[in-house]
Amino acid sequence: MKELMGLAKLFINESWGISQFIYNKNHNQKAFFKQLGLMVLLVVALFPSFIMYISFMGILYAGLSFVGQTSSFLVLGFVMTTLLIIVFGIMQVLSEFYFSKNVEELIPLPLAPEKIILGKFISILASEYIFTLIAYLPVLVIYGIGQGMGILYALLCLPVLLSLPLIPLALLTALFMLIMKGSSIKGRQDVIQMLFSVLFVAAILGLQFYFSSTLNMSTDGDMQQILNSMLNNNEILLNRIGYLVPTSLLVAWGLNVMTPMSLVWIILLLVVAVASLWILVQVGKRFYLNSLASGSVARKSKALSADQRKKKLLRRRSKALAIFFMDMQNMLRTPIFLFNNVSVVIIVPLCLLLGLTFSGIDQSDLSELQSFYQTMPFVVTYILIGIFIFFGATAATTATSFSREGKASWMTRVIPVSTSDQIIGRTLSALLIQGLGMIFTVAVVFYIMPLKLETIVMALLLGLVGSMPILLLGLFVDASRPLIN
Amino acid sequence: MLKIENLSKAYGDKKIKAVDNISLEVKPGEIFGFMGPNGAGKTTTIKMIVGLLKADSGKITINGIDNQKNIMEAKKQFSYVPDTPVLFDKIKAIEYLKFMADVYGVSVQDRERVFEEYTDLFEIKKAINDPIGSFSHGMKQKLALVGALLHDPELFILDEPMVGLDPKSSFELKRIMRERCDQGKSVFFSTHVLEVAEKLCDRIAIIKNGQIIEVGSMDQLRAQAGSQESLEEIFLELTES
Known part of the structure; x- marks a missing residue:
């Protein structure tokens, strides 16, 4: 005892x-x-x-x-x-x-x-x-x-x-x-x-x-x-x-x-x-x-031929792109990071779609909705912009960017990559994920009512621009106090 | 190549001085060994040199560049391999090396040549497409070494580099360290393996309680000790007194 x-x-x-x-x-x-x-x-x-x-x-x-x-x-x-x-x-x-x-x-x-x-x-x-x-x-x-x-x-x-x-x-x-x-x-x-x-x-x-x-x-x-x-x-x-x-x-x-x-x-x-x-x-x-x-089973990949090695190694990238690819690979291959960062941009459009399907929206409501969009398209545009900014705020891709590196973050502090390249590389991954959510959402909304091209372009553009301050603030906070354990 | 002037660092409430006003210089073409008992301040010093820790006071110059004023330029002058190389586990070894080559701006010709040479030398070519998470400690150490050598740094900084390496890789690393110094580059490394330091280093510094208690070549250390003692005996005499 x-x-x-x-x-x-x-x-x-x-x-x-x-x-x-x-x-x-x-x-x-x-x-x-x-x-x-x-x-x-x-x-x-x-x-x-x-x-x-x-x-x-x-x-x-x-x-x-x-x-x-x-x-x-x-x-x-x-x-x-x-x-x-x-x-x-x-x-x-x-x-x-x-x-x-x-x-x-x-x-x-x-x-x-x-x-x-x-x-x-x-x-x-x-x-x-x-x-x-x-x-x-x-x-x-x-x-x-x-x-x-x-x-x-x-x-x-x-x-x-x-x-x-x-x-x-x-x-x-x-x-x-x-x-x-x-x-x-x-x-x-x-x-x-x-x-x-x-x-x-x-x-x-x-x-x-x-x-x-x-x-x-x-x-x-x-x-x-x-x-x-x-x-x-x-x-x-x-x-x-x-x-x-x-x-x-x-x-x-x-x-x-x-x-x-x-x-x-x-x-x-x-x-x-x-x-x-x-x-x-x-x-x-x-x-x-x-x-x-009994130990864990380590995954092994196929060995690379000399040509394959050359092809992989010799394509030069800028420092910002190198940071972007490293960040994306790390995120996509770690299930919990993938879930935390990508789930929101899939779940929100999915909820929208399921909600509409289950609630059984009838034809008259649909026509009313479509005529509302025809008379006041800017309201729908604003709603879409709001949803897109919500993706930026909740996906936490930049807000966990440095923390995701965990104990390997010593590399980030030792390599000669400028602050601007770090910001570009890490914000790019967030924008890519956000873009994914935007496309899903536009597709779901399009399924209910055909959107005009200007609505789509405007919502995408302003949604991205509008979420930039949140993304950058998240990056700044994470850079100042990364949770690396 | 590396100049440390009046460097200090304290932890916690500034009561515990991990590094206490140390100064030393590593010349071009020199292998410089940095030794001391556990907790003496070796890793803290190295972390301040490479920018992982901020010094409380003092100045560090790498190849003539102040590492606090011109951070990016200073970082280009050296490469660093820590005592426990924690790398990105989900990334494949080849992706890690490509990343290192990209961020250090290594030319296409150089990256192919250096990659072929060192992956052969450290025998990691077969595992190059495997995720780093599947590597043993020694394999990770070898990969970190290859990544650090890709851009042919002027100053090679290593913290306990022999730990985890097999005898052949350890031998090859010592040969590479000597070759680099013959080309006018420098190596600064910490170790507890006194035999390695005795045979390999041009000069040695011994640190104890955050202060440098002795610096010099083996001959100078022996002369100071007043006998033909081994480094082990000199080290024990100095650190236990």
């Missing part, structure tokens, strides 16, 4: 940078106050959102009690917190178990595999408990006050808070270990990271379209029927939401009303938590360290 806690403390220290923080306090006051200032700023910046969240939950509770559905309040909060833990936990699990290099130092040490696995898992849990306290504790408090609950309720809330992040994270980690054991994806963690990012965006889009199409299909009669059933049966919402995360039903049965059975349900929740942990340890022992010890 002592060894396990020692390992967990080591991992937490490493991921939170506690030792560095203490070192800075004693030896580098400037860095210390910068870190401290950032922490305070974060708390201050998030505090209004936290207050808003609490107010929102309060209003939700009041709304649910109005329709006699307070029984679903705890479940709603539990499901929401669990889903958020899963979403944010994906990257944390991958980082701690697969991207972190410390496991290479730990494997040769005489440590039991389960201790390494649990130590890492506890370090992830530590930050997830903070999130759980922020997200779910207000829900428990609001419900407790609203229902006039006593000390037993407060005591039973503790195991609920303890098991909330543990169950989904343990099962998620075990699932990752099973996925990662396949030899075909070893050494391709970046691809997996991108795959999950795409799945995440796809899930959000899917849910969005599912809800909007469901709402579109609901008639007034349907809504009336739903309201009636809610008023007649105070567990209808609970049953509808609860199935998303089955353990939430245990929480509802355990905490909604204090009965002798409450204790049984909460004990059952703890049993599920222990079982999840056991599954994680068993899967981890069997697959995690073995998959790491």
Whole structure:
């Protein structure tokens, strides 16, 4: 146990940078106050959102009690917190178990595999408990006050808070270990990271379209029927939401009303938590360290002939173009950079297209839209310019240009390339990606209503010019403070 | 070729002086070894020479050019290979070399000649189309060396260059260093391998706690020590006193 806690403390220290923080306090006051200032700023910046969240939950509770559905309040909060833990936990699990290099130092040490696995898992849990306290504790408090609950309720809330992040994270980690054991994806963690990012965006889009199409299909009669059933049966919402995360039903049965059975349900929740942990340890022992010890598969390309080498090497480029090509190659071949920088210019036009398709725009609306464009084409031009500038602001291609180089950024500072060449090269990559988004958007809009050539030219030109200040500001900020770790 | 005057650098709250008012000069045609215990200030000094760190005070002149006033011109005079050459992992080796040739403005004829010569010498030609991420530490070191030699720099700056190199590559690197100096160019490198420094260097500087405690040729160092000791013995005497 002592060894396990020692390992967990080591991992937490490493991921939170506690030792560095203490070192800075004693030896580098400037860095210390910068870190401290950032922490305070974060708390201050998030505090209004936290207050808003609490107010929102309060209003939700009041709304649910109005329709006699307070029984679903705890479940709603539990499901929401669990889903958020899963979403944010994906990257944390991958980082701690697969991207972190410390496991290479730990494997040769005489440590039991389960201790390494649990130590890492506890370090992830530590930050997830903070999130759980922020997200779910207000829900428990609001419900407790609203229902006039006593000390037993407060005591039973503790195991609920303890098991909330543990169950989904343990099962998620075990699932990752099973996925990662396949030899075909070893050494391709970046691809997996991108795959999950795409799945995440796809899930959000899917849910969005599912809800909007469901709402579109609901008639007034349907809504009336739903309201009636809610008023007649105070567990209808609970049953509808609860199935998303089955353990939430245990929480509802355990905490909604204090009965002798409450204790049984909460004990059952703890049993599920222990079982999840056991599954994680068993899967981890069997697959995690073995998959790491078998090494990664390095990709090899075909050897080049003398002619091919000549062709590749001897074409001279200007310094600005050399920077542009290096930046593009680095971005396009690193899945996470590709996703972060290119996804927005694909997702926005795609959302536009899907939104229009799903909402089933009818012919009369379309004709109205087209006649509006005929009478006031400049409005459409301005909207397009706005979308194009939005691409420039959100793609973050220039704002991460130096940071993307990571620890290889020493080269940029050593090579004799002037500031102007650096700016041209790096802004070119951003403009190219932005241009891609512009073409997609114009194509989608063209699908709804044929645009005049002057609208297209004007929107493209002013969109590019308008986004230049944002692009350059992003580049300047990143050059001043690149995040190279 | 390289002149350092009253150079200082402190970290943190300026309490820890990593480099404390050092001065030295590397002449044309000279291999200059820079040695010292761990944390003595070698890498900090090198990083200030190549522009990766800003000096708190002092002046660095490379081939007559002030590296703080005329940064671009100064950068053209040297090439640098760090102790751990972290390169762009997703880029293929040939793309990296092309990039280096482009940014240093190497002519088409020169890039072909130098490429063929050094990729053969360091035996990396077969892997030239592979991503750098698939290279071992030694292979990355060799690639960084070829990239640094492409533009035929006047001053070759290396931080622990022998670490990770196989014996043949290590031998070839030492030969290249000597050849360059015979052509009137200079090499400035840090090392912990005292035998290499003793055999290869024309002059040596020993740094301890950020201060240069000894500079000179092997003969001068021996004369100072008053005996025919090896560099290892002289080094230990100086750094442990």
